[in-house]
Amino acid sequence: MKNQAYRMTMLFDFYGDLLTDRQKEFYDLYYNDDLSLAEIAENYDITRQGVRDIIVRAERTLEDVEEKTGLIRRFHETKEIVAQIRGICQELDALNGRRFRDELLNGLCRRLDEAVTQLERE
Numbered sequence: 001m002k003n004q005a006y007r008m009t010m011l012f013d014f015y016g017d018l019l020t021d022r023q024k025e026f027y028d029l030y031y032n033d034d035l036s037l038a039e040i041a042e043n044y045d046i047t048r049q050g051v052r053d054i055i056v057r058a059e060r061t062l063e064d065v066e067e068k069t070g071l072i073r074r075f076h077e078t079k080e081i082v083a084q085i086r087g088i089c090q091e092l093d094a095l096n097g098r099r100f101r102d103e104l105l106n107g108l109c110r111r112l113d114e115a116v117t118q119l120e121r122e
Contacts, residue, residue, distance in 0.1 A: 005031060010072050011062035018065060023058035030055050078119075086116050 008031045016024055026044075029035045030051075037055075041048040066072050093109040096102055 008059065008062075011059075011066060014071055014075075015062050015065045019058050019061060023054055023061070026051055026054045027058045082116055082119050086113070089113050089116065 008027075012027060012031065016027070019027065026040055029040050030037070035043075037048045037051045040051045044051070089109055089112045092105070093113075096105045096109065
């Protein structure tokens with residue numbers, strides 16, 4: 001269940017602007033504010049089934065866009081690669097400190113670390 005909620009939140013973060021205003025509102029209330037279908041229905045004076053239909057339609061839209069673009073999948077792959085690069089940079093820096101004590105290599109490690117930090121921010 002937690003993975004599903006995380007996935008739905010990621011989908012909304014990446015593609016939420018593609019939904020209608022009503023879909024965005026109900027989706028946000030359901031997944032982010034943790035309101036039940038009945039609570040949303042009561043607040044908006046519609047049926048529980050009506051709320052469910054809107055949310056299911058929104059989910060389908062978001063899933064379809066992710067299936068076509070793969071942005072979330074690539075986001076996670078990129079995060080993993082950036083973590084690997086950071087680890088390699090740390091190993092190089094440690095090796096340089098223990099063995100070589102080369103200032104040029106030290107500077108390159110710093111520049112690589114800065115580049116990885118910049119990637120993580122974006």
